[in-house]
Amino acid sequence: MKLLLEHAHVEGIRYYDAYRKHGGYRSVEKALKMSPDDITEEVKKSGLRGRGGAGFPTGLKWSFLAKPEGVARHLVCNADESEPGTFKDRYLMEFIPHLLVEGLIVSSYALGSNLTYIYIRGEYVWIVDILEQAIAEAKNNGWLGKNIQGSGFDCEIYVQRGAGAYICGEETALIESLEGKRGNPRIKPPFPAVKGVWGRPTVVNNVETLAAVVPIINMGGDEYAKIGVGRSTGTKLLSVCGNVKKPGIYEIDMTQSVEEFIFSDEYCGGIAKGKRLKACIPGGSSVPILPANLLLKTAKGETRYMNYESLADGGFASGSMMGSGGFIVMDEDQCVVRHTMSLAHFYNHESCGQCSPCREGTGWMYKILKNIEYGKGKMSDIDLLWDIQGKIEGNTICPLGDAAAWPVAAAIRHFRDEFEWHVLNPEESQTRNYGLAHYADPLTVVAG
Amino acid sequence: MSEVQNIKVTIDNITIEVPQGTSILEAARKIGGDVTPPAMCYYSKLEGSGGKCRTCLVEVSKGSEKDPRPMPKLVASCRTGVMDGMEVKNITSPRVIEARKGVVEMLLINHPLDCPVCDQAGECHLQDLSYEHGTEGTRYEFDRRTFEKEDIGEYISLHMTRCILCYRCVYVADQLTENREHGILERGDHAEISTLLGKNLNNEFIGNVIDVCPVGALTDKTFRFKNRVWFTKPVDAHRDCNNPKCCGKARLWMRGDEVYRVTARKDQWGEVEGWICNECRFHKKSASDWVIEGPTKVDRHSVISQGHYVNTVPQPKIIDKVIGKEPRLLLNIHDVSDVNKPNVHLSEIPGPAHSDDFEKKDDKKLNN
Numbered sequence: 001m002k003l004l005l006e007h008a009h010v011e012g013i014r015y016y017d018a019y020r021k022h023g024g025y026r027s028v029e030k031a032l033k034m035s036p037d038d039i040t041e042e043v044k045k046s047g048l049r050g051r052g053g054a055g056f057p058t059g060l061k062w063s064f065l066a067k068p069e070g071v072a073r074h075l076v077c078n079a080d081e082s083e084p085g086t087f088k089d090r091y092l093m094e095f096i097p098h099l100l101v102e103g104l105i106v107s108s109y110a111l112g113s114n115l116t117y118i119y120i121r122g123e124y125v126w127i128v129d130i131l132e133q134a135i136a137e138a139k140n141n142g143w144l145g146k147n148i149q150g151s152g153f154d155c156e157i158y159v160q161r162g163a164g165a166y167i168c169g170e171e172t173a174l175i176e177s178l179e180g181k182r183g184n185p186r187i188k189p190p191f192p193a194v195k196g197v198w199g200r201p202t203v204v205n206n207v208e209t210l211a212a213v214v215p216i217i218n219m220g221g222d223e224y225a226k227i228g229v230g231r232s233t234g235t236k237l238l239s240v241c242g243n244v245k246k247p248g249i250y251e252i253d254m255t256q257s258v259e260e261f262i263f264s265d266e267y268c269g270g271i272a273k274g275k276r277l278k279a280c281i282p283g284g285s286s287v288p289i290l291p292a293n294l295l296l297k298t299a300k301g302e303t304r305y306m307n308y309e310s311l312a313d314g315g316f317a318s319g320s321m322m323g324s325g326g327f328i329v330m331d332e333d334q335c336v337v338r339h340t341m342s343l344a345h346f347y348n349h350e351s352c353g354q355c356s357p358c359r360e361g362t363g364w365m366y367k368i369l370k371n372i373e374y375g376k377g378k379m380s381d382i383d384l385l386w387d388i389q390g391k392i393e394g395n396t397i398c399p400l401g402d403a404a405a406w407p408v409a410a411a412i413r414h415f416r417d418e419f420e421w422h423v424l425n426p427e428e429s430q431t432r433n434y435g436l437a438h439y440a441d442p443l444t445v446v447a448g
Numbered sequence: 449m450s451e452v453q454n455i456k457v458t459i460d461n462i463t464i465e466v467p468q469g470t471s472i473l474e475a476a477r478k479i480g481g482d483v484t485p486p487a488m489c490y491y492s493k494l495e496g497s498g499g500k501c502r503t504c505l506v507e508v509s510k511g512s513e514k515d516p517r518p519m520p521k522l523v524a525s526c527r528t529g530v531m532d533g534m535e536v537k538n539i540t541s542p543r544v545i546e547a548r549k550g551v552v553e554m555l556l557i558n559h560p561l562d563c564p565v566c567d568q569a570g571e572c573h574l575q576d577l578s579y580e581h582g583t584e585g586t587r588y589e590f591d592r593r594t595f596e597k598e599d600i601g602e603y604i605s606l607h608m609t610r611c612i613l614c615y616r617c618v619y620v621a622d623q624l625t626e627n628r629e630h631g632i633l634e635r636g637d638h639a640e641i642s643t644l645l646g647k648n649l650n651n652e653f654i655g656n657v658i659d660v661c662p663v664g665a666l667t668d669k670t671f672r673f674k675n676r677v678w679f680t681k682p683v684d685a686h687r688d689c690n691n692p693k694c695c696g697k698a699r700l701w702m703r704g705d706e707v708y709r710v711t712a713r714k715d716q717w718g719e720v721e722g723w724i725c726n727e728c729r730f731h732k733k734s735a736s737d738w739v740i741e742g743p744t745k746v747d748r749h750s751v752i753s754q755g756h757y758v759n760t761v762p763q764p765k766i767i768d769k770v771i772g773k774e775p776r777l778l779l780n781i782h783d784v785s786d787v788n789k790p791n792v793h794l795s796e797i798p799g800p801a802h803s804d805d806f807e808k809k810d811d812k813k814l815n816n
Contacts, residue, residue: 165635182632187499187527353613353632353639355500360554363637367590384587391550394521395502 001227001253003215003235004208008095014130016137019098025143027217031106032151039110043213045221047233052078052169052206053284053324054399055308058213064193065111066201074197075113076178076204077104079120079127080162080169084285084346085326088237089207091249093120093127097134101157103210105143106217108155111203116157119174122164131159166350170398171204173352184354185398206324208237228254232307236322242280242329245269254307258282259296261306262329275331278436279415282311283323285343286403288410289336290320292436316410332436336418337429340411341369347404358401361392365408372419375426382419386412455532459483459506460540460770472525472536473504477717481766483538484717486548486577488555488662489614490526493719497619498526501612502551503577507544510535522547540770545581552582558593558637559663560609568664570677570751573718574612595640600630601648603669603730604658608640611665617641617657624693624723625651641665653693655729659712659720670730671709677701678751680708685738687728695722699744700735707733716747716761 012018019025031039044059065073077100081089093100100118108116120128135157138144146154160178162168168177172186175197196202212234216224225233232254241247244262246269252261262277263270271277277292297304299318304310308322330339348362368385371377385408393405412419422429454465459476460483466475474492476484485506490498498504504526508519513533522544525536538544556578563569595608613632618641621628629651630643643649649657657666680701689696701709710729712720732738745761746753753760768774797805 167635187524348636351636353634353636354615355502356551356554356612357502359613359637359639360557363593364554364557364588364590388550391547391554395505395547395551397499397524 001235002251003227004092004099004211004237005096005249005251008091013096014094014098014134016098016134016141019096020141023218024098025102025138027214028102028105028109028143029149031109031217032149032153036110036112039106039217042221043110043216046216046224047221047228047231048209048212048216048224049232049308050206051208051212051236051325053083053286053321055322058205058209061193061205062111062203064191065203066194067112068201072114072200073112074200074202075104075108075111075116076171076174076197076202077116077118077207077210078169078171078174078204079118079124079207080174081207081324082121082123082166082169082350083324083326084343085241085281085328086239086284086324087241088239088249088325090124090127091239092207092211092237093124093131097127097130098138099211099214100131100207101134101138101143103213104157105138105148105155106213107203107205107210108157109148109153110213113203114154114156116155117178117197118157118159119168119178120159120161121169122162125161128159128161135159165352166346167352167398167400170400173398174204175202184352185400187397208325229305229307230309232309232322236306236325238306238325238327240268240327240329242327243272243275243331243334244329245272252306254305256306257296258304258306258311261327268329271329271331273331275333276436277329278332278334279330279336281320281326281328281330281407282306283321284326285328285346286399286406287321287323288316288319288406289339289414290410291414294318294414295320316406317413320410333433335373335433336411336415337369337373337422340408341366341373343407344369344404347400351400351404352398355395355397355401357392358396358404361388361401362404364388365404369408372422373429375422375430377419377423377426379420379423382412382416382423455530457530457532457534457536459536460538461772462766462769466530468530470530472506472508472523472528472530472534473498475530476525476536476538479766481764483766483770485525485538486573486581487526487717488573488577488612489616491616491619491660491719492717494616494619494623494660497614497616499524501555501614503548503555503581505544505547505551507537507541508534509537509541548581549583552578553586553588555612556582556586557588558609559612560592560594562610566607566610566664567667567672567677568610568661571718572664573662593637598642598646599648600643601650603655603726604649605667605669605672606641607665607667608642610663611641612663613639613641614662616660616662617666620657620660621649621651621654624653624656627651629654652691652726653723655726656712656720656723658729659714662718668709668711668729670733671701675701675703675708679703682744682746682752684713684741684744686741687732687738689725689728691725691727693723694725694728696724696728697722698724698728698738700738700740702735705735707735707738713744 007013007022040062048058049055104116165183167173168183170185173183177183192202227234235251235253238250250267261267279289279291280295281289298313311320311322313319344366348366351358351362353359365388368381389405389408392401418434421434452467457475462479485504487504488501505522506525510516512531600606629647629649632639633642658668680703683700685700686697698710699713700707712724747761
């Protein structure tokens, strides 16, 4: 089932003419005849959940927006996609930029934002040009600017480039950076829905979330809610990377099992080079890593599906999260310790340095992991790592601290014997990998 | 605005009424004593400060009267407002104590611990914090982070290695001076306080960054290595300062008749009561420049009270209210040992006294 990427491969879809010919901007025509509250209601009915990682219901988020008299409101599109393993927004913006622009116009109308921003990751230099061209085309054809299509609604969209900081993907840090300040996350409350950009009520949504508003308006919220399973409605983009035969972007309707997604030819096509599946991070680098046995089946022995609820089944003890959809697959040749070290390095490098547990703890974890990886570790280091991650998690201003702690916690929780092997065999661990061990064996029930 | 209503909040089993909009930390400060969470970055006089150091984390076990759900995460008490009927656990929550230990350890892993040569020693908040809330020893085995030394002018010396990035000095420069000339560069554990292209800090109120700095990162160059703070005697004094923004009320740190250092007056939470200008701070170093009011009241627990037996302020005793009873010793040595009530006179024992010299009780009696 394809909603967002339906026309992704049409010749010239990046440009206005081809996009319009394939039904583009229909949702704006429809939306402008509706009242803004009705659109919010449709989005609520659709059950759309934020696609940036947290999975918060979008309609609910919109309804929290404060609407004081005489104060402008803003919509900000979070295109600061910097999570290792996640590249779905890039694909959307690069190939069908008009879909995002269309979604932004509809959402701006629903939220009453006359000035809408796209905050884009600094490294996406070439996409800025693509987006600005799409915005200019939309403006030339009367979809942006003053009095859009005679409805009396004005809207402008600006693209703002970030300067290469992962932390600016956190919504309050993004707002600070957008205002031209140092990208430090703000302390909540006040939430952006009350005090956001320039102190005005603001909604920050992910690229994919805003793009999904287009099919919701086109087909109606109720129809959209029929796609998917349970509270995981609609379609989700997944960016698959790692040791699979066919890495890339897939749009799924969240009814597939994880096994089908990895091994069927329609999706990833199985593990590359005939190797075996060892582990997988199902939702971008921040979410807990799962060993193969727990990935394919839950701790209770049920099949695990590719949706928000099923991936989170078992909590962090034996489950993970849908996250931002960065699906990282690791085969038997991958070293979990090395992988965890490189993630710890990333979070150490990207911590903003504002609150102490994250600033100091991430660096400490990285140094310990580096020791273990290079054969200088001690047994007590593993317990120490566990203790440090517990002291970072939940004690920081923004979720970066949690995101830094979870991968380390999960790696130790599920792959402790690999860490111990590294400590006990410092020389051997430099020359070969631990391999699969028992992780791909038939399921062992993990105590909750 | 209508009249501000008082609401009830319970912190560690002590209920207090505070106006709406008060933070948990401020409410706890009204109670005082041990239930007050420590704060390294929060400064009530500086708008927007707080929330960063995470030492003031508390557990909210009941959100409010209307919504009694507990908050899932520990919250920074300095930036969380109280609600009516809120119940907060600080020293009664093992989770808080554990988390705070973690924060103190994190703050110390990259701190040089050069207290013996640090001018802040004795009035350092990090010393107090690690003494009161930390663990002994460290589990950190790596090189500590260091920075290149930077000269930021003739009055203030910057030791970036000691900094805990509380951002207080940034707020001071933002809110007190016309132009902020320093700020945080870089990010993460390499973030540093610095000036743009080695500029000097020369605003007439910039000396206040020394007072707000909780550690020895920003110290007074005119007092550098001259004396230890606990050898100097603090006296309150004032002078007519021409600067309208300067409050003119200061604290002189004297030894004999010599004024070693001038600082602003600080309250019991270590916060400045009124800002003073650079002129008063760095240039009026003679007792004749000032009208001396008398010795400062010093907290009984402060190292500065060493040798000053007058004017020390005892801390309020509240521990019995927190746990609901007077603390009782599990084993009172005076009850079980005969050493303190000997039936044998010590002078009758030849040589050093030994347990055999005392009459033995049977074991049953001991267990009672």
